[in-house]
Amino acid sequence: xxxxxxxxxxxxxxxxxxxxxxxxxxxxxxxxxxxxxxxxxxxxxxxxxxxxxxxxxxxxxxxxxxxxxxxxxxxxxxxxxxxxxxxxxxxxxxxxxxxxxxxxxxxxxxxxxxxxxxxxxxxxxxxxxxxxxxxxxxxxxxxxxxxxxxxxxxxxxxxxxxxxxxxxxxxxxxxxxxxxxxxxxxxxxxxxxxxxxxxxxxxxxxxxxxxxxxxxxxxxxxxxxxxxxxxxxxxxxxxxxxxxxxxxxxxxxxxxxxxxxxxxxxxxxxxxxxxxxxxxxxxxxxxxxxxxxxxxxxxxxxxxxxxxxxxxxxxxxxxxxxxxxxxxxxxxxxxxxxxxxxxxxxxxxxxxxxxxxxxxxxxxxxxxxxxxxxxxxxxxxxxxxxxxxxxxxxxxxxxxxxxxxxxxxxxxxxxxxxxxxxxxxxxxxxxxxxxxxxxxxxxxxxxxxxxxxxxxxxxxxxxxxxxxxxxxxxxxxxxxx
Amino acid sequence: xxxxxxxxxxxxxxxxxxxxxxxxxxxxxxxxxxxxxxxxxxxxxxxxxxxxxxxxxxxxxxxxxxxxxxxxxxxxxxxxxxxxxxxxxxxxxxxxxxxxxxxxxxxxxxxxxxxxxxxxxxxxxxxxxxxxxxxxxxxxxxxxxxxxxxxxxxxxxxxxxxxxxxxxxxxxxxxxxxxxxxxxxxxxxxxxxxxxxxxxxxxxxxxxxxxxxxxxxxxxxxxxxxxxxxxxxxxxxxxxxxxxxxxxxxxxxxxxxxxxxxxxxxxxxxxxxxxxxxxxxxxxxxxxxxxxxxxxxxxxxxxxxxxxxxxxxxxxxxxxxxxxxxxxxxxxxxxxxxxxxxxxxxxxxxxxxxxxxxxxxxxxxxxxxxxxxxxxxxxxxxxxxxxxxxxxxxxxxxxxxxxxxxxxxxxxxxxxxxxxxxxxxxxxxxxxxxxxxxxxxxxxxxxx
Numbered sequence: 064x065x066x067x068x069x070x071x072x073x074x075x076x077x078x079x080x081x082x083x084x085x086x087x088x089x090x091x092x093x094x095x096x097x098x099x100x101x102x103x104x105x106x107x108x109x110x111x112x113x114x115x116x117x118x119x120x121x122x123x124x125x126x127x128x129x130x131x132x133x134x135x136x137x138x139x140x141x142x143x144x145x146x147x148x149x150x151x152x153x154x155x156x157x158x159x160x161x162x163x164x165x166x167x168x169x170x171x172x173x174x175x176x177x178x179x180x181x182x183x184x185x186x187x188x189x190x191x192x193x194x195x196x197x198x199x200x201x202x203x204x205x206x207x208x209x210x211x212x213x214x215x216x217x218x219x220x221x222x223x224x225x226x227x228x229x230x231x232x233x234x235x236x237x238x239x240x241x242x243x244x245x246x247x248x249x250x251x252x253x254x255x256x257x258x259x260x261x262x263x264x265x266x267x268x269x270x271x272x273x274x275x276x277x278x279x280x281x282x283x284x285x286x287x288x289x290x291x292x293x294x295x296x297x298x299x300x301x302x303x304x305x306x307x308x309x310x311x312x313x314x315x316x317x318x319x320x321x322x323x324x325x326x327x328x329x330x331x332x333x334x335x336x337x338x339x340x341x342x343x344x345x346x347x348x349x350x351x352x353x354x355x356x357x358x359x360x361x362x363x364x365x366x367x368x369x370x371x372x373x374x375x376x377x378x379x380x381x382x383x384x385x386x387x388x389x390x391x392x393x394x395x396x397x398x399x400x401x402x403x404x405x406x407x408x409x410x411x412x413x414x415x416x417x418x419x420x421x422x423x424x425x426x427x428x429x430x431x432x433x434x435x436x437x438x439x440x441x442x443x444x445x446x447x448x449x450x451x452x453x454x455x456x457x458x459x460x461x462x463x464x465x466x467x468x469x470x471x472x473x474x475x476x477x478x479x480x481x482x483x484x485x486x487x488x489x490x491x492x493x494x495x496x497x498x499x500x501x502x503x504x505x506x507x508x509x510x511x512x513x514x515x516x517x518x519x520x521x522x523x524x525x526x527x528x529x530x531x532x533x534x535x536x537x538x539x540x541x542x543x544x
Numbered sequence: 545x546x547x548x549x550x551x552x553x554x555x556x557x558x559x560x561x562x563x564x565x566x567x568x569x570x571x572x573x574x575x576x577x578x579x580x581x582x583x584x585x586x587x588x589x590x591x592x593x594x595x596x597x598x599x600x601x602x603x604x605x606x607x608x609x610x611x612x613x614x615x616x617x618x619x620x621x622x623x624x625x626x627x628x629x630x631x632x633x634x635x636x637x638x639x640x641x642x643x644x645x646x647x648x649x650x651x652x653x654x655x656x657x658x659x660x661x662x663x664x665x666x667x668x669x670x671x672x673x674x675x676x677x678x679x680x681x682x683x684x685x686x687x688x689x690x691x692x693x694x695x696x697x698x699x700x701x702x703x704x705x706x707x708x709x710x711x712x713x714x715x716x717x718x719x720x721x722x723x724x725x726x727x728x729x730x731x732x733x734x735x736x737x738x739x740x741x742x743x744x745x746x747x748x749x750x751x752x753x754x755x756x757x758x759x760x761x762x763x764x765x766x767x768x769x770x771x772x773x774x775x776x777x778x779x780x781x782x783x784x785x786x787x788x789x790x791x792x793x794x795x796x797x798x799x800x801x802x803x804x805x806x807x808x809x810x811x812x813x814x815x816x817x818x819x820x821x822x823x824x825x826x827x828x829x830x831x832x833x834x835x836x837x838x839x840x841x842x843x844x845x846x847x848x849x850x851x852x853x854x855x856x857x858x859x860x861x862x863x864x865x866x867x868x869x870x871x872x873x874x875x876x877x878x879x880x881x882x883x884x885x886x887x888x889x890x891x892x893x894x895x896x897x898x899x900x901x902x903x904x905x906x907x908x909x910x911x912x913x914x915x916x917x918x919x920x921x922x923x924x925x926x927x928x929x930x931x932x933x934x935x936x937x938x939x940x941x942x943x944x945x946x947x948x949x950x951x952x953x954x955x956x957x958x959x960x961x962x963x964x965x966x967x968x969x970x971x972x973x974x975x976x977x978x979x980x981x982x983x984x985x986x987x988x989x990x991x992x
Contacts, residue, residue, distance in 0.1 A: 213766070216766045216767050218867075219767075219768060219867070219872070220744055220766075220768075222868065222869070222870050223743065223744055223768070223870050223871070224744075225870070226870030226871070227870075234656065237656070238656050241637075241655070241656070245635060248635070253632075253634050254615075254632055254633045254634035254635075254636055254661075255631075255632055255634075256629070256630070256631045256632070256663050256670075257629070257630050257632075258619075258628075258629040258630075258665065259626075259627050259628050259629065260627070261665060261666055261667065261668075262621075262627075262648065262665050262666060263666065264646065264648055264666050273711055273713060277711065277713065278713060281708045281710070281713055281715055282715070284690075284708075285691075285715060285753055285754060286754065288690075288734060288735060288753060289735055289752065289753050289754060292733055292734075292735040296797075300797070
């Protein structure tokens with residue numbers, strides 16, 4: 064933007080007049096004619112009249128014309144220089160304008176940048192303010208809710224207080240009334256107890272007087288109760304503690320066992336060796352004093368349990384991830400993939416076998432259902448079986464019927480026989496009675512035996528069925544005697 | 545299940561003797577003592593005024609009858625029916641009366657809680673305890689009967705006094721860190737005293753027998769706090785029921801909360817069983833409605849009911865409490881552990897028709913019983929894990945882990961069961977209606 068720059072850039076230095084010297088290199092003594100010719104040409108090209116006309120003499124210059132031409136040339140030159148100067152000035156001006164424009168351009172660009180930045184900043188601020196506003200609104204809502212809640216609490220507390228105050232006031236009034244009553248009342252109602260006789264204490268002992276010894280005894284009793292309670296509780300807690308320790312140790316052993324039994328990489332094996340080392344340490348520590356809660360041992364135990372558990376967890380997680388990885392890509396653990404595949408194959412085979420089995424079953428079942436395809440034969444077969452059964456049953460039924468009839472007949476016979484027997488017995492009895500009467504009335508006392516034997520003879524004539532009656536009559540006759 | 549005949553009582557005063565041999569009931573001013581097995585009247589005593597409170601002594605030899613209006617307490621002896629004892633509090637009035645654990649002292653609280661007078665039946669000694677506090681539960685005796693804890697209020701501060709029941713010697717007297725003590729209760733092992741503040745502040749303090757503060761527990765601030773407290777019979781757990789409808793269980797080793805039981809309106813826990821009582825009315829034909837039948841056959845009007853298992857998720861009926869009233873009907877108002885420590889029964893006041901049973905081994909909800917009317921009273925069998933409850937209708941309900949059953953009380957006229965309690969052997973239940981009692985003999989096995 065400095066002026067020197069302006070000038071040096073665009074302007075050529077003006078032709079110094081001093082550079083014109085008298086001894087010019089253009090014309091010399093030898094080439095005067097050529098020079099004249101040349102100058103003529105030049106002048107004519109510039110529309111000047113020629114300074115030299117075609118003539119015979121070489122150095123015949125038209126001085127007037129030459130001077131005019133020189134004058135014109137000088138004027139031209141002056142004009143040209145002026146114009147050049149003007150042009151130079153104009154050039155300077157425009158270049159300075161341009162420069163100025165450049166400057167303003169860059170300035171405006173900078174300004175634009177700045178304002179853009181400012182805009183972004185303001186946007187950012189607005190966004191922050193909005194989020195702030197939201198959080199504040201939420202806070203306000205929460206606070207309002209809190210306020211409502213507290214107001215509710217205050218209201219309920221106020222109700223409670225009022226209720227209480229009213230109650231106390233009522234009681235206070237009652238006390239005042241009673242006090243008034245007592246002041247007014249003349250009759251003094253003394254309090255006292257009347258009892259027929261004093262009863263003994265429930266435990267049978269005598270009542271003791273209050274002395275310092277009893278007081279200390281009471282204190283002692285109280286502390287004894289507390290101590291025994293503490294002892295009980297401590298014992299229970301100890302037992303529980305031992306149980307839990309045992310369980311923890313067992314858990315630890317099992318976890319170690321589980322971790323060791325899995326096929327692990329060498330690294331894990333090394334780790335397990337370390338674990339074994341620590342395990343044996345713990346066991347040694349705790350073996351000797353299972354009941355003592357040594358802080359160090361306790362901490363070691365819990366820490367080792369935590370360690371084992373973490374390892375087990377990692378192991379299980381790794382197995383899980385392995386299982387999922389096998390599906391996607393060729394995993395690093397070739398062993399498990401193989402196992403997995405073998406397992407899959409085996410299962411597939413099983414499935415196939417089962418399917419075949421089911422199919423054959425289905426076929427057989429279908430056959431079974433289809434073989435009695437001519438239903439008539441099946442029905443006939445069935446019917447024939449049924450008929451056979453029926454026939455057999457009919458026969459049996461007949462047999463039963465016959466037997467029943469026989470039984471009926473026999474029963475009827477029996478009843479008839481019984482009835483007849485009854486009748487006969489009755490007749491017999493009557494006869495016997497009559498006969499006895501006769502005998503008794505007729506025979507003398509000497510012949511006691513004879514009638515007995517005679518009776519026996521007569522009775523033996525009867526059928527075997529009446530043997531019983533012989534004994535009866537025997538008894539009867541004996542009773543007579 | 546057999547039911548006995550009905551006997552009269554007044555003021556719901558009916559108690560079984562601690563040895564289980566006798567049943568004492570009060571009918572106005574008469575005290576009737578019956579033999580429990582035969583229900584024959586063994587003794588009959590007459591008091592000077594209608595009895596307001598009746599209590600057996602711990603050795604079952606004496607009965608105390610308190611008549612608050614006249615300020616009188618009469619003590620009767622079972623061994624010597626003609627023995628009499630009358631304690632007259634005079635103009636100072638009487639508000640409550642109770643036995644001491646040895647059965648030889650009577651503690652009377654005068655009107656306005658001015659003082660507690662300890663009358664001795666063995667000697668002429670009379671002791672006075674000043675400034676007792678009038679609160680939900682201001683006095684408690686240890687289970688072995690050796691110590692008594694009493695809440696006192698002096699100069700706007702709460703104090704606790706521990707007395708030796710032997711000779712009423714003041715063992716310990718210490719300030720309680722409560723704002724307004726509402727109740728105290730000894731643990732069953734007699735070594736820890738649980739003290740809780742009133743509902744305006746959730747604060748539970750645990751003091752050792754010698755007065756040291758073992759622990760303090762507060763679940764939340766400002767909202768209404770503790771409504772009910774219960775120790776488990778083994779002293780292992782302390783159940784705290786509060787107005788936020790939750791029960792918090794503290795353990796006896798660290799005195800910290802091990803779990804909390806919520807009472808939601810929708811039950812989604814799949815391990816729980818919801819029993820819903822369903823009433824079925826007997827169908828009555830028009831020809832059956834003869835006068836004869838109406839008077840004699842009361843089963844016409846008494847509805848049979850049975851339990852049905854509801855599918856989960858189940859809705860529990862909720863009644864919103866009135867927000868403008870003090871002591872709102874919301875929160876856990878009743879807690880009871882079973883005798884074997886395994887179960888906990890709770891009642892939430894804004895779900896008054898439901899009873900919740902929790903399994904303490906799994907620390908989860910076991911069963912919910914939904915009744916047709918608000919549950920009035922529920923008690924555990926002192927021997928077995930069996931729960932009896934009543935809702936003010938003519939039925940008595942029994943729940944056991946095997947299932948639950950509803951039994952109609954087959955009494956002529958209707959017997960509205962208002963409260964009930966078990967005999968100490970767990971073989972029978974005493975049901976109380978407004979003016980009558982009825983015994984119910986329960987077998988050991990329960991069917992569904």
